[in-house]
Amino acid sequence: MADNHSKEIRSMNMSHIRSTNSKPEEIVRKYLFSKGLRYRKNVRTLPGKPDIVLRKYKTVVFVNGCFWHKHDCGRFVMPASNIEYWTKKINGNIDRDKANTAQLESQGWRVLTIWECQLKKKVADEYLSQLYKSIINKI
Numbered sequence: 091m092a093d094n095h096s097k098e099i100r101s102m103n104m105s106h107i108r109s110t111n112s113k114p115e116e117i118v119r120k121y122l123f124s125k126g127l128r129y130r131k132n133v134r135t136l137p138g139k140p141d142i143v144l145r146k147y148k149t150v151v152f153v154n155g156c157f158w159h160k161h162d163c164g165r166f167v168m169p170a171s172n173i174e175y176w177t178k179k180i181n182g183n184i185d186r187d188k189a190n191t192a193q194l195e196s197q198g199w200r201v202l203t204i205w206e207c208q209l210k211k212k213v214a215d216e217y218l219s220q221l222y223k224s225i226i227n228k229i
């Protein structure tokens with residue numbers, strides 16, 4: 091009996107951990123929402139399909155994975171095999187990011203990026219509040 095109960099709790103905890111870990115963009119959205127900001131998500135009509143679009147502030151936010159977008163934070167490690175494939179793939183992502191940013195900016199959007207590593211528990215509050223302030227133009 092007691093064991094069943096603890097199993098249940100354990101699996102709940104596990105699913106909670108999984109969902110918060112696997113969806114950094116959800117962390118960012120929830121935070122901005124709690125601050126009273128309203129946004130659209132994954133807007134297909136804009137270059138790069140931004141994760142968060144705040145029309146009122148003419149701002150888009152990309153929530154980037156450190157590996158896929160080659161963040162200079164030490165979390166990016168080139169896989170040991172298929173180096174050619176990965177180099178091409180990751181460089182392609184970076185080129186696309188640059189092109190999307192340029193296009194968005196030429197359409198008058200401000201482009202903000204928050205990285206996966208900035209959403210780790212220890213530092214998330216600081217980076218999220220920084221992001222919020224940049225959105226509402228206080229920095």
Ligand SMILES: [Zn+2]
Pocket residue numbers: 156161162163164165205206207208
């Ligand atoms: Zn990073």
